[in-house]
Amino acid sequence: MPNITYVQALNEALREEMKVDPRIFLMGEDIGHHGGIFRVTKDLIDEFGVDRVRDTPISESSFVGLGIGAAMVGMRPVVELLFMDFALVAADQIVNQAAKLRYMSGGTVSIPMVVRAQQGGGRGNGAQHSQSFETWFAQVPGLIVVAPSTPADAKGLLKSSMRTGNPVIFIEHKLLYNTKGDVPEGDYSIPIGKAEIKRDGRDITIVSYSRTLLFALEAAETLAQKGIEAEVIDLRTIEPLDMPTILESIKGTGRLLVVHEAHNNCGLGAEIIARVYEQAPDSLIMPPRRLGAKHVPIPMAESLEDSVLPQTADIVNAVEAMF
Amino acid sequence: MPLTPERLQDAYRQMLVIRKFEEAIRSLYQQGKIRGSFHPCVGQEATAVGGCWALRQDDYLTCTYRGHGQAIAKGLSVRAAMAEMLGKAAGCSKGKGGSMHFTDPSVGLLGANAIVAGGVPHAAGAALASRLQKKDNVAIAYFGEGAVNQGVFLESLNLAVIWKLPLILVCENNLYSEMSPSHETTSVVETYKRAEGFGFKAVQIDGNDVEAVYNTVETVAAKARAGGGPFYIEAMTYRLWGHMMGDPEIYRTKEEVAKAKENEPIVRCGKRLLELGCSDADLTRLDAEAEAVIADALEFAETSPAPPPADALTDVFI
Numbered sequence: 001m002p003n004i005t006y007v008q009a010l011n012e013a014l015r016e017e018m019k020v021d022p023r024i025f026l027m028g029e030d031i032g033h034h035g036g037i038f039r040v041t042k043d044l045i046d047e048f049g050v051d052r053v054r055d056t057p058i059s060e061s062s063f064v065g066l067g068i069g070a071a072m073v074g075m076r077p078v079v080e081l082l083f084m085d086f087a088l089v090a091a092d093q094i095v096n097q098a099a100k101l102r103y104m105s106g107g108t109v110s111i112p113m114v115v116r117a118q119q120g121g122g123r124g125n126g127a128q129h130s131q132s133f134e135t136w137f138a139q140v141p142g143l144i145v146v147a148p149s150t151p152a153d154a155k156g157l158l159k160s161s162m163r164t165g166n167p168v169i170f171i172e173h174k175l176l177y178n179t180k181g182d183v184p185e186g187d188y189s190i191p192i193g194k195a196e197i198k199r200d201g202r203d204i205t206i207v208s209y210s211r212t213l214l215f216a217l218e219a220a221e222t223l224a225q226k227g228i229e230a231e232v233i234d235l236r237t238i239e240p241l242d243m244p245t246i247l248e249s250i251k252g253t254g255r256l257l258v259v260h261e262a263h264n265n266c267g268l269g270a271e272i273i274a275r276v277y278e279q280a281p282d283s284l285i286m287p288p289r290r291l292g293a294k295h296v297p298i299p300m301a302e303s304l305e306d307s308v309l310p311q312t313a314d315i316v317n318a319v320e321a322m323f
Numbered sequence: 324m325p326l327t328p329e330r331l332q333d334a335y336r337q338m339l340v341i342r343k344f345e346e347a348i349r350s351l352y353q354q355g356k357i358r359g360s361f362h363p364c365v366g367q368e369a370t371a372v373g374g375c376w377a378l379r380q381d382d383y384l385t386c387t388y389r390g391h392g393q394a395i396a397k398g399l400s401v402r403a404a405m406a407e408m409l410g411k412a413a414g415c416s417k418g419k420g421g422s423m424h425f426t427d428p429s430v431g432l433l434g435a436n437a438i439v440a441g442g443v444p445h446a447a448g449a450a451l452a453s454r455l456q457k458k459d460n461v462a463i464a465y466f467g468e469g470a471v472n473q474g475v476f477l478e479s480l481n482l483a484v485i486w487k488l489p490l491i492l493v494c495e496n497n498l499y500s501e502m503s504p505s506h507e508t509t510s511v512v513e514t515y516k517r518a519e520g521f522g523f524k525a526v527q528i529d530g531n532d533v534e535a536v537y538n539t540v541e542t543v544a545a546k547a548r549a550g551g552g553p554f555y556i557e558a559m560t561y562r563l564w565g566h567m568m569g570d571p572e573i574y575r576t577k578e579e580v581a582k583a584k585e586n587e588p589i590v591r592c593g594k595r596l597l598e599l600g601c602s603d604a605d606l607t608r609l610d611a612e613a614e615a616v617i618a619d620a621l622e623f624a625e626t627s628p629a630p631p632p633a634d635a636l637t638d639v640f641i
């Protein structure tokens with residue numbers, strides 16, 4: 001299997017799908033000749049031309065809105081936002097429009113559009129370029145939200161996102177782009193809504209996704225040396241949430257820790273834990289825990305940012321406190 | 324009143340401080356000491372110094388991630404700016420903000436902004452408050468020509484006109500937004516014409532001529548104070564370095580950049596000073612004085628401590 005980066009995997013997914021589906025076109029800032037600030041759309045303009053790889057002005061609400069309009073009449077736009085933080089500039093189009101038009105029309109129109117953006121901190125980009133918004137979007141009925149952590153999942157999930165026919169918020173992480181992984185050759189996809197157990201274990205279930213999933217796997221190595229075998233679940237899709245995989249795992253482990261980079265308050269950890277108590281109240285042998293960003297905007301200085309965002313050591317400590 | 328020859332020397336030194344500040348940051352960046360991104364304003368020092376020096380310290384300023392020069396020209400301490408770049412507790416935002424968020428209300432700097440066009444309505448709001456408080460302060464907002472396609476920008480233009488705000492909008496038109504030539508993404512790229520369409524009194528000026536910028540802002544500020552606002556100034560300039568560190572600059576030729584260097588503000592101001600009777604030795608002295616300001620700020624910032632992790636939890640609310 002070729003070992004490629006997360007960025008290359010995304011680029012391949014776009015290229016392969018654009019080749020077979022003429023309805024797909026791309027819009028975003030500097031995605032054309034520059035190939036995107038993070039290089040996800042590198043060289044696509046050479047292959048597909050300026051009609052299908054469109055540089056936009058800095059006007060997120062309009063080009064997301066145009067994506068919706070094009071999608072309603074048969075196109076399959078994939079819109080890139082440079083940073084997920086800028087989704088808020090386009091929030092009306094995403095939340096009031098894309099998410100609801102199918103429902104309000106009684107299913108007579110649909111919005112097969114993917115909005116891609118990278119998010120997250122860890123690079124000192126400051127409070128307006130480091131946020132994590134998956135829970136905001138997961139809260140809106142009518143949006144699918146995915147957040148792959150590996151190159152293989154990134155490619156497979158981006159393909160599924162382009163094929164689903166529904167609005168998808170596709171969440172990348174700025175510090176995953178250069179990570180490498182094996183990616184199957186040829187056409188394949190990863191189903192939306194399906195979590196994956198990335199490591200088997202019997203003592204505790206750690207649920208995570210995106211960049212903190214890698215931290216969870218690292219923590220699991222450390223914990224194994226201390227005699228604690230953690231099972232690590234990668235959600236991959238945030239909405240719809242794959243509860244069966246989580247419930248099955250905690251049946252075996254009896255302990256649950258949810259880890260995400262997004263803020264803890266009203267975060268996915270809260271949602272998952274609530275659902276566990278609703279759906280399988282007896283499966284836990286002790287209260288579950290969640291680990292997310294502290295409730296402050298993401299600061300720039302390293303000493304501050306590292307203390308606000310969950311780190312591998314925090315996961316190890318949180319797990320150890322449960323034994 | 325135009326800048327006197329003496330003040331022009333000060334302005335020259337101030338532009339050099341800004342230039343050297345960015346050069347110092349670049350070198351710190353290359354040493355891996357700067358986190359996040361850094362958007363240099365090299366080549367755009369005249370818009371900063373000419374504009375901010377034509378205002379009072381209690382006038383308000385909002386700017387962008389490329390606003391280090393404006394912040395310093397408005398009076399932000401160079402030490403505090405340098406410390407902020409390095410994420411130190413002594414930084415103007417205690418290390419919380421970083422390169423894109425210089426803020427110091429004590430000199431009227433309401434904040435740099437990392438969202439394109441994000442600061443424009445804030446300046447308009449400060450101008451509105453000045454009216455409501457029956458003060459005569461004006462507000463100035465700097466932004467790039469790439470901002471003129473944002474909804475909030477266009478909405479703010481409209482409000483500023485119907486409410487006759489004491490607002491001065493300064494578009495630093497450096498021809499590019501990120502890696503895109505702005506004429507490819509903007510319908511009427513002479514942005515002052517758009518502003519005119521909204522009812523602004525708008526001009527296009529040579530933004531690399533510090534005296535021209537100063538004179539224009541001084542004139543419109545006086546009118547705005549007297550209730551004649553708002554005003555729009557499109558200052559034509561050029562960013563001599565890339566959009567940010569690591570920009571491969573495939574979108575322009577080396578020849579274009581070399582040509583622009585002939586017209587850059589500091590070289591031009593130096594020539595002008597020589598015409599006005601300064602000697603080469605005077606210019607060398609001004610350069611050395613600017614160098615000393617930066618050396619002092621670097622020494623201060625590098626030796627000052629990082630904020631303790633617990634500080635991350637402060638300053639969310641009053």
Ligand SMILES: Cc1ncc(C[n+]2csc(CCOP(=O)(O)OP(=O)(O)O)c2C)c(N)n1
Pocket residue numbers: 029058060082086089389437438439466467468469470471495497499500501566
């Ligand atoms: C809402 C929003 N969209 C996109 C960006 C990314 N971005 C940062 S700077 C920039 C280009 C801005 O160009 P211009 O307004 O001409 O200012 P310049 O950088 O040339 O000073 C872009 C697209 C952003 N910061 N905010």
Ligand SMILES: [Mg+2]
Pocket residue numbers: 467468469495496497498499500501
């Ligand atoms: Mg520009």
